[in-house]
Amino acid sequence: MAKLVLVYSLVVLGLALACNAATYTVGDSSGWDISTDLGTWAENNKFVVGDSLSFLYSSSHSLEEVKKEDFDSCNTTNVIRTFTNGNTTVPLTEPGTRYFVCGNQLHCLGGMKLQVNVADNQAKSPIGAPNAQPGVTVTQPSSKRNNPASVVPSSAGSVYEGRDCIVIAFSWFCGYYVLGGQV
Incomplete structure (x- = not known):
């Protein structure tokens, strides 16, 4: 479970960083x-x-x-x-x-x-x-x-920056976790 949370956290961070492009x-x-x-x-x-x-x-x-x-x-x-x-x-x-x-x-x-x-x-x-x-x-x-x-x-x-990216990435992470990886 800890590995899964780490992987999801890295994905969220990657999405947040990519959103500034x-x-x-x-x-x-x-x-x-x-x-x-x-x-x-x-x-x-x-x-x-x-x-x-x-x-x-x-x-x-x-x-x-x-x-x-x-x-x-x-x-x-x-x-x-x-x-x-x-x-x-x-x-x-x-x-x-x-x-x-x-x-x-x-x-x-x-x-x-x-x-x-x-x-x-x-x-x-x-x-x-x-x-x-x-x-x-x-x-x-x-x-x-x-x-x-x-x-x-x-x-x-489309240009997303800062807080918007974090919200999008966090929402995706939460939805993925709650639905058991079925998103």
Whole structure:
């Protein structure tokens, strides 16, 4: 019984920690595209460890993670990682700056590149900042004109924080325990 309680407690703790994460669709409805103002999009969002970036792009683009010097010069010959599937999720697992470019060097030179500053998770909400409510969609306006042929779904990560996560995790734990593991 003690082992079972320990396992459930670890699950609850894991759920509570994971609840702070958010998934951002890069470029919102415009997506990972040359006509998207990716610099402004990144400036309008705050990223922390545990968040994820979702890149949605057409077959004429790719996604490459690069070092700062390659980002600055749009050098696409010395990449860290390359993605080409059109739907790439990149977890932000540690604080620091990450750099992404389109594998087509001309697109990169045209502005299709993204610098993301990832803060430590303790910096999630500055004092006095409003907290996201459960089920709220996180979106930012885009500079790209709406083109129905190239619309990409917007950022729609549910963001749960702090007390809400603990309540959800505790409720799940209690329900599981009371029902004898039948949830």
